[in-house]
Amino acid sequence: METYSRYFARTSLRQTIARVDVRDERILGEIRRETFVRKLKGRAFTSVRRHGKHLFADAGATWLHLHFGMTGDLAYVTGDQREPRFSRVVFNFDNGARLAYDDMRLFGVVELVDDPDAFVAARGLGPDPLDPSFTFARFAGLLDGRRGAIKSLLMTQEIIAGLGNLYVDEMLYQSSVHPRRAIDRLRAVETRALFTAMRRILREAIARRERDVELPAKYLMLHREVGERCPRCGGTIKRTVVFGRTTYYCGSHQR
Numbered sequence: 001m002e003t004y005s006r007y008f009a010r011t012s013l014r015q016t017i018a019r020v021d022v023r024d025e026r027i028l029g030e031i032r033r034e035t036f037v038r039k040l041k042g043r044a045f046t047s048v049r050r051h052g053k054h055l056f057a058d059a060g061a062t063w064l065h066l067h068f069g070m071t072g073d074l075a076y077v078t079g080d081q082r083e084p085r086f087s088r089v090v091f092n093f094d095n096g097a098r099l100a101y102d103d104m105r106l107f108g109v110v111e112l113v114d115d116p117d118a119f120v121a122a123r124g125l126g127p128d129p130l131d132p133s134f135t136f137a138r139f140a141g142l143l144d145g146r147r148g149a150i151k152s153l154l155m156t157q158e159i160i161a162g163l164g165n166l167y168v169d170e171m172l173y174q175s176s177v178h179p180r181r182a183i184d185r186l187r188a189v190e191t192r193a194l195f196t197a198m199r200r201i202l203r204e205a206i207a208r209r210e211r212d213v214e215l216p217a218k219y220l221m222l223h224r225e226v227g228e229r230c231p232r233c234g235g236t237i238k239r240t241v242v243f244g245r246t247t248y249y250c251g252s253h254q255r
């Protein structure tokens with residue numbers, strides 16, 4: 001998600017929106033096509049913010065809100081570069097460039113909101129894991145007094161906004177914690193390890209994607225296959241379902 005936010009900021013700010021093409025209204029959430037187009041035409045995006053999986057771009061009197069669902073993506077194209085195949089909304093700038101929101105499966109949302117802070121509050125979203133104010137003390141506070149499986153808590157957007165399934169599995173793997181471990185049975189050193197791994201993995205993933213290089217071979221993400229050998233301990237990779245999501249873990253070193 002942070003990658004989308006940086007991409008938007010790098011490509012699409014401070015260009016006047018000459019035309020908005022809504023190619024598929026199903027992506028528009030609650031807003032009508034006419035209202036959406038009218039409120040953005042002639043405006044320019046001046047800054048971009050992110051909270052968890054939600055991206056907001058300031059367009060003056062309103063904010064563009066993007067959620068990327070499972071398959072959402074952004075593509076900034078110029079000249080005769082081709083737009084992505086599943087472009088649902090295209091912002092045409094007056095310099096001839098276009099920003100396309102592409103989403104094959106239509107699980108994402110494109111809409112307008114008045115105030116991102118109000119939106120985050122209304123949705124009851126938890127803190128963003130990359131926000132500088134999200135300290136270890138705050139993380140430990142979120143776990144305090146809770147029960148149930150650690151993975152379920154980490155996946156709950158109202159507790160922490162924006163940790164995806166692959167990243168949560170990776171955090172647990174790198175911290176040697178089993179996905180179903182009871183939260184109230186975590187040792188302090190494990191809570192610390194989870195927080196450190198979360199920061200490290202998110203930052204590493206962003207940096208690597210921006211430079212288009214592979215993740216380290218020791219990452220579980222590259223070994224999500226039943227029966228694979230754990231690159232860390234030689235154990236066997238297993239699969240289960242936690243929080244309704246397919247979960248991979250090492251049967252040996254994650255306890």
Ligand SMILES: [Zn+2]
Pocket residue numbers: 230231232233234235236250251252253254
């Ligand atoms: Zn292992």
